Amino acid sequence: MPSRYRWVVLLLCWAVFTMTSVDRSTWGPASSAVSDSLGVPLAALGIFATCYYIGYVISNTAGGFLSDWLGSRAILGISSFVAGALMVGFGSTTSIAWGLVLQALLGLFAGVDFSAGLKLITTWFRPEEHGLASGIFMTATSLGTVVANAVVPTLVKNSGWPVSYHLFGGVTVVLGLLCLVFIRNGNVATSTRRGLPDPRPLFRNRDLLLLGLAGFGGLWGTYGFVTWSNTLMIRGEHIDPVRAGVVLVIFSGTAVVIKPLIGWLTDKVGLGRRIPIIAVLILFGGALLVFGSLSSYGAFLVVAPILGIGAYAYSPLTAAMIPALTGVRLAGSAAGAVNAFWQLGSVIVPAVVGPVFHATGSFYSAFLTLAAGPLVGAAVLLFMRDDRPARVAPQTVTA
Numbered sequence: 001m002p003s004r005y006r007w008v009v010l011l012l013c014w015a016v017f018t019m020t021s022v023d024r025s026t027w028g029p030a031s032s033a034v035s036d037s038l039g040v041p042l043a044a045l046g047i048f049a050t051c052y053y054i055g056y057v058i059s060n061t062a063g064g065f066l067s068d069w070l071g072s073r074a075i076l077g078i079s080s081f082v083a084g085a086l087m088v089g090f091g092s093t094t095s096i097a098w099g100l101v102l103q104a105l106l107g108l109f110a111g112v113d114f115s116a117g118l119k120l121i122t123t124w125f126r127p128e129e130h131g132l133a134s135g136i137f138m139t140a141t142s143l144g145t146v147v148a149n150a151v152v153p154t155l156v157k158n159s160g161w162p163v164s165y166h167l168f169g170g171v172t173v174v175l176g177l178l179c180l181v182f183i184r185n186g187n188v189a190t191s192t193r194r195g196l197p198d199p200r201p202l203f204r205n206r207d208l209l210l211l212g213l214a215g216f217g218g219l220w221g222t223y224g225f226v227t228w229s230n231t232l233m234i235r236g237e238h239i240d241p242v243r244a245g246v247v248l249v250i251f252s253g254t255a256v257v258i259k260p261l262i263g264w265l266t267d268k269v270g271l272g273r274r275i276p277i278i279a280v281l282i283l284f285g286g287a288l289l290v291f292g293s294l295s296s297y298g299a300f301l302v303v304a305p306i307l308g309i310g311a312y313a314y315s316p317l318t319a320a321m322i323p324a325l326t327g328v329r330l331a332g333s334a335a336g337a338v339n340a341f342w343q344l345g346s347v348i349v350p351a352v353v354g355p356v357f358h359a360t361g362s363f364y365s366a367f368l369t370l371a372a373g374p375l376v377g378a379a380v381l382l383f384m385r386d387d388r389p390a391r392v393a394p395q396t397v398t399a
Helices: 005-038 046-070 072-091 096-110 113-124 127-159 161-182 187-192 206-237 241-269 274-292 297-312 314-326 331-360 363-381
Strands: none
Touching (some): 005 096, 005 113, 005 161, 046 072, 046 113, 046 331, 072 096, 072 161, 113 127, 113 314, 113 331, 127 161, 127 314, 206 274, 206 297, 206 314, 206 331, 241 274, 241 297, 241 314, 274 363, 314 331
16 A cells, blocks of 8 residues: 555645745735835836746756756755745845846746656655646645735735745745655655656657647646736726636636546546546637627626636646656656746747737637637647556555
8 A cells, every 4th residue: 555654745745836836926916015115117027027937947847857866855845945045035135136136046946846746746656646646736836826815915014025025935944844854755766866867758758748738738828817817807898807806716716626626536537637638628718718708797707617627627637647658767857847848838828918909909819819728739639649657657655
């Protein structure tokens, strides 16, 4: 029987991933106060986020490679400790230039938790449990956004924006230390960490490349909707801003339930994950097209949970497919590289949807642009073989 300790590993991986997501999401509700404090023009606030994501994308690839080489325990613990310290440092900065540097470094150290966590899940959980474990793990990104937006505005109002960075940074530091103390890499990581991993097989893995394209399309729709939906509802259909926010809360709230549920269901059914991902992406694309054709607040509320299922249910399945396609030895490198490519979808889509809406003035045209991502992603997966054990079969640590 698998060791019950694997749930301790999952809990710590999830906690770190949640806190780095909280750290990342703190900028949104705190940015206006930072603008006033540091004298940054509102138009220039986006540069801070850009610096963060430059470091984040770079570290995804590097962090996965380092997890395969040195072990996820050290990478997850040390990176979390440093990321928390950088959060505390940013909360104490009075310089714009130094603040930009800290944001870039923060992204650089916070970007490794996905690949390191997925490597540990691959090591400690049996392949037939990867869906549930990945689903629980992936709730961190959604929960992090909820926590930051629920807590930071009050902290900013009552105590000032530095307090939120000091608080969340301190918690992240503590979690990093707990990872170093309580996480073990497991037999697989220990036996294979001496030599440098060779990532070249990943670039020849056709199915992994197709999975990367599918995830890119999924995040194109998810983060495009998150970024633009409020503005499009307000400007395009003249929905009250508060009501538009309610729609987004319902949309995002489905993620906490649907991610572990879809992972558990696919584990139990045992028919693979490719077909469920295709079905979810088609549902997502169709829901975006329907949402774009609506014009009333009541209709938006009805479609929002369906849209949330489509926008979030694919991510734990795509994450769980990575070790199935690569094996445990390169699971970290594969997760980091693929996630870095996925994130490009969320980086590019905001710059595309804005000009489309500006040029056409059409609410539906903007959502047609968003729907193209998941629909193309579903089409790409039609050319993938059913996920099956990789050439190097995943191994599981047992008691």
